Amino acid sequence: MPDSDYNVSPTTNQLIIRQSRETGDRELVLARWGLVPFFTKDLDSVKGLSTINARAETITTSKTWREPVKKRRCLVPVNAFYECHRIFGGP
Template sequence: MCNRYGYLAPISRLVDEFSQVRIPIVFRDGALPNLGPREHIRPTNIAPIIRPLDPADPFVGVELVDARWWLIPFFHRKSVKDWKPMCTNARAETVATTATFREAFRRRRCLVPATHFFEWTGERGSKQMWCFTKRDAEIFCFPGLWDVADTTDGRIESFTIITTAPGPDCEPYHNRQPVILEPDQWATWLDLTADPVPCLRAGLEGVIAVERVDEGDALEPGSVL
Protein backbone atom coordinates (compact mmCIF):
# COMPACT_ATOMS: atom_id res chain seq x y z
CA MET A 1 0.00 0.00 0.00
CA CYS A 2 1.09 3.56 -0.66
CA ASN A 3 -1.05 6.34 0.76
CA ARG A 4 1.46 9.17 1.03
CA TYR A 5 4.09 10.35 -1.43
CA GLY A 6 5.59 13.61 -2.63
CA TYR A 7 7.21 15.50 -5.48
CA LEU A 8 9.87 18.14 -4.74
CA ALA A 9 11.86 18.57 -7.97
CA PRO A 10 11.39 21.43 -10.46
CA ILE A 11 9.15 20.57 -13.39
CA SER A 12 12.07 21.44 -15.68
CA ARG A 13 13.94 18.46 -14.23
CA LEU A 14 11.03 16.21 -15.11
CA VAL A 15 11.09 17.53 -18.67
CA ASP A 16 14.81 16.77 -18.85
CA GLU A 17 14.32 13.22 -17.55
CA PHE A 18 11.71 12.49 -20.21
CA SER A 19 13.80 14.04 -22.96
CA GLN A 20 16.59 11.58 -22.11
CA VAL A 21 14.28 8.70 -23.08
CA ARG A 22 13.02 10.62 -26.16
CA ILE A 23 9.55 11.36 -24.80
CA PRO A 24 8.59 15.06 -25.07
CA ILE A 25 6.31 16.55 -22.44
CA VAL A 26 3.75 18.85 -24.05
CA PHE A 27 2.03 21.58 -22.03
CA ARG A 28 -1.41 22.78 -23.03
CA ASP A 29 -0.53 26.47 -22.86
CA GLY A 30 2.98 25.98 -24.22
CA ALA A 31 4.72 27.04 -20.99
CA LEU A 32 6.01 25.17 -17.95
CA PRO A 33 3.36 25.13 -15.21
CA ASN A 34 4.18 26.82 -11.93
CA LEU A 35 3.88 23.79 -9.67
CA GLY A 36 5.28 24.21 -6.18
CA PRO A 37 6.96 21.44 -4.16
CA ARG A 38 4.59 18.88 -2.67
CA GLU A 39 6.21 17.11 0.27
CA HIS A 40 3.05 15.26 1.25
CA ILE A 41 0.48 14.18 -1.32
CA ARG A 42 -2.43 12.44 0.39
CA PRO A 43 -5.52 10.54 -0.81
CA THR A 44 -8.08 12.86 -2.48
CA ASN A 45 -5.40 15.52 -3.09
CA ILE A 46 -5.01 16.90 -6.61
CA ALA A 47 -1.64 15.89 -8.05
CA PRO A 48 0.10 15.79 -11.44
CA ILE A 49 0.02 12.72 -13.65
CA ILE A 50 1.57 12.09 -17.06
CA ARG A 51 -0.47 10.51 -19.84
CA PRO A 52 0.24 9.90 -23.53
CA LEU A 53 -1.16 12.08 -26.29
CA ASP A 54 -1.38 8.91 -28.40
CA PRO A 55 -1.65 5.70 -26.30
CA ALA A 56 -0.44 3.69 -29.30
CA ASP A 57 2.78 5.72 -29.53
CA PRO A 58 4.02 7.46 -26.34
CA PHE A 59 7.03 8.84 -28.22
CA VAL A 60 4.68 11.32 -29.93
CA GLY A 61 4.52 13.07 -26.57
CA VAL A 62 2.90 13.09 -23.16
CA GLU A 63 0.95 15.71 -21.24
CA LEU A 64 1.17 16.71 -17.60
CA VAL A 65 -2.29 17.16 -16.07
CA ASP A 66 -3.79 17.38 -12.60
CA ALA A 67 -6.05 14.64 -11.26
CA ARG A 68 -7.56 13.51 -7.97
CA TRP A 69 -5.66 10.75 -6.17
CA TRP A 70 -8.33 8.14 -5.41
CA LEU A 71 -9.67 6.64 -8.58
CA ILE A 72 -13.39 6.89 -9.27
CA PRO A 73 -14.28 4.58 -12.20
CA PHE A 74 -16.08 5.78 -15.31
CA PHE A 75 -19.26 3.88 -14.46
CA HIS A 76 -19.89 5.77 -11.19
CA ARG A 77 -22.69 8.29 -11.72
CA LYS A 78 -23.51 9.35 -8.16
CA SER A 79 -21.67 11.89 -6.00
CA VAL A 80 -17.98 11.65 -5.21
CA LYS A 81 -18.79 10.87 -1.57
CA ASP A 82 -20.99 7.98 -2.67
CA TRP A 83 -17.95 6.16 -4.07
CA LYS A 84 -16.80 4.32 -0.93
CA PRO A 85 -14.03 1.88 -2.03
CA MET A 86 -10.57 3.26 -1.33
CA CYS A 87 -8.93 3.19 -4.74
CA THR A 88 -5.65 4.97 -4.12
CA ASN A 89 -3.84 1.75 -5.02
CA ALA A 90 -4.43 -1.08 -7.49
CA ARG A 91 -2.80 -4.47 -7.00
CA ALA A 92 -0.52 -5.54 -9.85
CA GLU A 93 -1.69 -9.13 -9.43
CA THR A 94 -5.37 -8.33 -10.12
CA VAL A 95 -5.45 -4.94 -11.86
CA ALA A 96 -6.21 -6.49 -15.26
CA THR A 97 -9.32 -8.29 -14.00
CA THR A 98 -10.78 -6.21 -11.15
CA ALA A 99 -13.98 -4.49 -12.31
CA THR A 100 -12.95 -1.08 -10.95
CA PHE A 101 -9.61 -1.03 -12.79
CA ARG A 102 -9.69 -3.35 -15.79
CA GLU A 103 -11.04 -0.82 -18.31
CA ALA A 104 -8.48 1.79 -17.25
CA PHE A 105 -5.75 -0.86 -17.38
CA ARG A 106 -6.66 -1.55 -21.01
CA ARG A 107 -7.16 2.04 -22.13
CA ARG A 108 -5.96 4.70 -19.66
CA ARG A 109 -2.49 4.14 -18.25
CA CYS A 110 -0.46 7.00 -16.83
CA LEU A 111 2.73 7.77 -14.93
CA VAL A 112 2.75 9.36 -11.49
CA PRO A 113 5.93 11.43 -10.91
CA ALA A 114 7.44 11.36 -7.43
CA THR A 115 10.64 12.02 -5.53
CA HIS A 116 9.74 9.98 -2.44
CA PHE A 117 7.03 8.01 -0.68
CA PHE A 118 6.26 7.16 2.93
CA GLU A 119 5.30 4.12 4.98
CA TRP A 120 4.78 3.51 8.69
CA THR A 121 5.72 0.74 11.10
CA GLY A 122 4.67 0.05 14.67
CA GLU A 123 1.44 -0.03 16.61
CA ARG A 124 -1.35 2.54 16.48
CA GLY A 125 -0.42 5.55 18.59
CA SER A 126 3.33 4.94 18.31
CA LYS A 127 3.91 4.52 14.60
CA GLN A 128 7.26 5.36 13.03
CA MET A 129 7.38 7.12 9.68
CA TRP A 130 9.87 6.12 6.97
CA CYS A 131 10.79 7.93 3.77
CA PHE A 132 11.74 5.96 0.64
CA THR A 133 13.73 7.41 -2.27
CA LYS A 134 15.44 5.98 -5.34
CA ARG A 135 19.20 5.78 -4.88
CA ASP A 136 20.17 6.57 -8.47
CA ALA A 137 17.58 9.21 -9.37
CA GLU A 138 15.99 12.27 -7.82
CA ILE A 139 12.80 11.72 -9.83
CA PHE A 140 11.00 8.46 -10.51
CA CYS A 141 7.57 7.40 -11.74
CA PHE A 142 4.96 5.01 -10.41
CA PRO A 143 2.79 3.22 -12.97
CA GLY A 144 -0.76 4.48 -12.61
CA LEU A 145 -4.22 4.35 -14.11
CA TRP A 146 -6.48 7.31 -14.68
CA ASP A 147 -10.20 7.50 -15.28
CA VAL A 148 -12.93 10.09 -15.76
CA ALA A 149 -16.35 9.87 -14.11
CA ASP A 150 -19.36 12.08 -14.75
CA THR A 151 -20.57 12.37 -11.17
CA THR A 152 -23.37 14.52 -9.77
CA ASP A 153 -20.55 16.80 -8.55
CA GLY A 154 -19.27 17.23 -12.09
CA ARG A 155 -16.66 15.52 -14.24
CA ILE A 156 -13.85 14.08 -12.10
CA GLU A 157 -10.49 12.92 -13.46
CA SER A 158 -8.77 10.67 -10.95
CA PHE A 159 -5.93 8.18 -10.69
CA THR A 160 -4.54 5.25 -8.76
CA ILE A 161 -1.01 3.91 -8.17
CA ILE A 162 -0.07 0.28 -8.87
CA THR A 163 1.42 -1.71 -5.99
CA THR A 164 3.08 -5.11 -5.83
CA ALA A 165 4.67 -7.51 -3.35
CA PRO A 166 7.61 -5.75 -1.69
CA GLY A 167 11.16 -6.09 -2.89
CA PRO A 168 14.02 -6.65 -0.44
CA ASP A 169 14.41 -2.92 0.32
CA CYS A 170 10.75 -2.43 1.32
CA GLU A 171 9.87 -5.82 2.80
CA PRO A 172 11.03 -4.97 6.36
CA TYR A 173 8.58 -2.04 6.44
CA HIS A 174 5.40 -3.16 4.66
CA ASN A 175 3.78 -6.11 2.91
CA ARG A 176 3.18 -4.02 -0.24
CA GLN A 177 5.10 -1.36 -2.14
CA PRO A 178 4.38 0.95 -5.06
CA VAL A 179 5.95 -0.23 -8.28
CA ILE A 180 8.82 2.04 -9.34
CA LEU A 181 9.45 2.05 -13.07
CA GLU A 182 12.86 2.48 -14.62
CA PRO A 183 13.00 5.26 -17.25
CA ASP A 184 13.28 2.72 -20.07
CA GLN A 185 9.95 1.25 -18.91
CA TRP A 186 7.97 4.50 -19.05
CA ALA A 187 7.03 4.18 -22.71
CA THR A 188 6.25 0.47 -22.36
CA TRP A 189 3.82 1.14 -19.55
CA LEU A 190 2.06 3.90 -21.50
CA ASP A 191 1.97 2.01 -24.81
CA LEU A 192 -1.35 0.17 -25.08
CA THR A 193 0.09 -2.09 -27.79
CA ALA A 194 2.87 -3.34 -25.48
CA ASP A 195 2.77 -5.97 -22.73
CA PRO A 196 2.91 -4.02 -19.45
CA VAL A 197 3.05 -6.98 -17.07
CA PRO A 198 6.88 -7.26 -16.94
CA CYS A 199 6.96 -3.65 -15.69
CA LEU A 200 4.92 -4.46 -12.60
CA ARG A 201 7.61 -6.01 -10.43
CA ALA A 202 9.54 -4.81 -7.43
CA GLY A 203 13.13 -3.73 -7.98
CA LEU A 204 16.29 -5.51 -6.94
CA GLU A 205 17.99 -5.03 -3.59
CA GLY A 206 19.79 -1.72 -3.18
CA VAL A 207 17.53 0.29 -5.50
CA ILE A 208 15.62 2.10 -2.75
CA ALA A 209 17.06 4.14 0.13
CA VAL A 210 15.13 4.31 3.40
CA GLU A 211 15.38 6.95 6.10
CA ARG A 212 13.61 7.28 9.42
CA VAL A 213 11.84 10.64 9.69
CA ASP A 214 9.58 12.54 12.05
CA GLU A 215 6.24 13.34 10.46
CA GLY A 216 6.70 16.99 11.34
CA ASP A 217 10.03 17.26 9.56
CA ALA A 218 9.99 19.36 6.40
CA LEU A 219 11.78 18.19 3.30
CA GLU A 220 13.35 21.04 1.41
CA PRO A 221 13.11 21.04 -2.40
CA GLY A 222 16.09 19.20 -3.80
CA SER A 223 17.12 17.74 -0.44
CA VAL A 224 18.76 14.32 -0.43
CA LEU A 225 17.13 11.74 1.80
Protein backbone atom coordinates in the same frame (compact mmCIF):
# COMPACT_ATOMS: atom_id res chain seq x y z
CA MET B 1 2.91 24.97 -11.42
CA PRO B 2 2.03 24.05 -7.83
CA ASP B 3 4.66 24.34 -5.13
CA SER B 4 6.44 21.18 -4.03
CA ASP B 5 4.56 19.17 -1.48
CA TYR B 6 6.36 16.66 0.71
CA ASN B 7 3.28 14.84 1.96
CA VAL B 8 0.90 14.28 -0.90
CA SER B 9 -2.22 12.32 -0.03
CA PRO B 10 -5.11 10.67 -1.89
CA THR B 11 -7.88 12.88 -3.30
CA THR B 12 -5.53 15.85 -3.71
CA ASN B 13 -4.72 17.29 -7.12
CA GLN B 14 -1.24 16.43 -8.43
CA LEU B 15 0.71 16.86 -11.64
CA ILE B 16 0.74 13.81 -13.91
CA ILE B 17 1.93 13.04 -17.42
CA ARG B 18 -0.65 11.31 -19.61
CA GLN B 19 -1.42 10.69 -23.24
CA SER B 20 -3.87 13.23 -24.66
CA ARG B 21 -7.10 11.66 -25.90
CA GLU B 22 -7.31 14.24 -28.71
CA THR B 23 -3.76 14.30 -30.08
CA GLY B 24 -2.06 11.23 -28.60
CA ASP B 25 0.82 13.46 -27.41
CA ARG B 26 2.05 13.46 -23.84
CA GLU B 27 0.67 16.26 -21.70
CA LEU B 28 1.30 17.54 -18.17
CA VAL B 29 -1.98 18.05 -16.32
CA LEU B 30 -3.29 18.49 -12.82
CA ALA B 31 -5.37 15.46 -11.81
CA ARG B 32 -7.10 14.12 -8.70
CA TRP B 33 -5.24 11.23 -7.04
CA GLY B 34 -7.54 8.22 -7.00
CA LEU B 35 -9.46 6.34 -9.62
CA VAL B 36 -13.05 7.31 -10.24
CA PRO B 37 -14.54 4.04 -11.52
CA PHE B 38 -16.55 4.16 -14.75
CA PHE B 39 -19.69 3.01 -12.95
CA THR B 40 -19.60 5.94 -10.49
CA LYS B 41 -22.44 8.43 -10.76
CA ASP B 42 -20.65 11.21 -8.82
CA LEU B 43 -17.59 11.79 -6.62
CA ASP B 44 -19.60 11.45 -3.41
CA SER B 45 -20.33 7.79 -4.20
CA VAL B 46 -16.57 7.03 -4.44
CA LYS B 47 -16.03 7.69 -0.72
CA GLY B 48 -16.79 4.09 0.26
CA LEU B 49 -14.49 2.62 -2.39
CA SER B 50 -10.75 2.24 -1.94
CA THR B 51 -9.51 3.49 -5.31
CA ILE B 52 -6.04 4.75 -4.44
CA ASN B 53 -4.20 1.42 -4.56
CA ALA B 54 -4.72 -1.72 -6.61
CA ARG B 55 -3.55 -5.22 -5.78
CA ALA B 56 -1.31 -6.77 -8.42
CA GLU B 57 -3.01 -10.13 -7.92
CA THR B 58 -6.45 -8.84 -8.97
CA ILE B 59 -5.80 -5.74 -11.07
CA THR B 60 -6.64 -7.45 -14.39
CA THR B 61 -9.81 -9.14 -13.10
CA SER B 62 -11.27 -6.50 -10.77
CA LYS B 63 -14.32 -4.68 -12.19
CA THR B 64 -12.91 -1.39 -10.92
CA TRP B 65 -9.36 -1.72 -12.30
CA ARG B 66 -9.30 -4.02 -15.37
CA GLU B 67 -10.12 -1.37 -18.02
CA PRO B 68 -8.14 1.53 -16.51
CA VAL B 69 -5.00 -0.61 -16.23
CA LYS B 70 -5.23 -1.26 -19.98
CA LYS B 71 -6.19 2.21 -21.22
CA ARG B 72 -5.81 4.95 -18.59
CA ARG B 73 -2.23 4.87 -17.39
CA CYS B 74 -0.14 7.89 -16.42
CA LEU B 75 3.25 8.86 -15.05
CA VAL B 76 3.50 10.56 -11.68
CA PRO B 77 6.74 12.56 -11.39
CA VAL B 78 8.09 12.14 -7.85
CA ASN B 79 11.48 11.79 -6.21
CA ALA B 80 10.35 9.47 -3.40
CA PHE B 81 7.42 7.29 -2.42
CA TYR B 82 6.33 5.71 0.81
CA GLU B 83 3.27 3.83 1.94
CA CYS B 84 1.97 3.97 5.48
CA HIS B 85 1.52 0.66 7.27
CA ARG B 86 -0.48 -0.08 10.37
CA ILE B 87 1.59 -1.28 13.29
CA PHE B 88 0.28 -4.38 15.03
CA GLY B 89 -1.84 -3.27 17.95
CA GLY B 90 -2.03 0.31 16.64
CA PRO B 91 -4.95 2.30 15.25
